[in-house]
Amino acid sequence: MTITNPAEYWDPLWASGRRYRGVGPEERQLTSRFLGAGRGRPALDIGCGDGVLARYLHGDLGYRTTAIDCASAALEIAQAEQDTSDGPHFQRLDVETEDIRTLPEAGYAAVTCRLVFAFIKDKAAFLARIRYLLPPGGTFWVVTPLAERLPDERKSIGISPQHAELLTASWSSVHSEDLDTLRCYALRP
Numbered sequence: 284m285t286i287t288n289p290a291e292y293w294d295p296l297w298a299s300g301r302r303y304r305g306v307g308p309e310e311r312q313l314t315s316r317f318l319g320a321g322r323g324r325p326a327l328d329i330g331c332g333d334g335v336l337a338r339y340l341h342g343d344l345g346y347r348t349t350a351i352d353c354a355s356a357a358l359e360i361a362q363a364e365q366d367t368s369d370g371p372h373f374q375r376l377d378v379e380t381e382d383i384r385t386l387p388e389a390g391y392a393a394v395t396c397r398l399v400f401a402f403i404k405d406k407a408a409f410l411a412r413i414r415y416l417l418p419p420g421g422t423f424w425v426v427t428p429l430a431e432r433l434p435d436e437r438k439s440i441g442i443s444p445q446h447a448e449l450l451t452a453s454w455s456s457v458h459s460e461d462l463d464t465l466r467c468y469a470l471r472p
């Protein structure tokens with residue numbers, strides 16, 4: 284799916300009450316298995332939405348989590364759902380067009396991207412940005428629907444086999460696990 288201006292597209296959806304799939308027990312278990320304990324190391328959740336994954340990374344796995352989204356409406360919801368002062372740090376940022384050097388850390392032990400990759404316009408440029416943020420030993424965790432597993436009217440929220448190939452090219456290690464219509468990737472530089 285190509286979205287010309289992501290903030291203009293996503294803001295009204297969040298503001299109108301639209302929500303996305305929760306992180307269920309199986310997905311939590313996979314995330315924990317592939318990312319491991321955070322022990323205070325930095326994590327970055329890209330396209331965090333209402334913060335469902337960021338809160339898990341921060342509160343359950345123990346990563347010092349920064350969560351970014353281009354949609355202010357999503358971040359308002361994320362902040363409102365945070366019930367303690369020790370939660371993720373939320374920041375408005377369009378990861379494709381804005382300066383990632385404004386992020387609090389230069390590198391992250393874990394970079395996550397859940398239900399977002401299909402909507403990234405220039406996937407090759409996005410992946411180059413991820414490499415810049417991920418030191419050796421880090422993990423890029425991507426959760427995405429596969430277009431081939433979705434009905435015709437929803438295929439645009441999933442990735443094609445070509446996009447899967449692009450996503451998984453040139454990492455030193457690639458692991459994937461299937462979760463019904465989703466595929467979860469752990470990619471290491």
Ligand SMILES: C[S@@+](CC[C@H](N)C(=O)[O-])C[C@H]1O[C@@H](n2cnc3c(N)ncnc32)[C@H](O)[C@@H]1O
Binds near residue numbers: 293304332354396
């Ligand atoms: C389907 S929602 C998923 C939200 C969340 N990751 C989850 O798992 O519920 C996609 C999110 O990606 C964000 N997004 C899309 N393109 C983006 C971009 N270029 N920069 C930052 N966020 C982006 C949208 O604003 C939206 O909140």
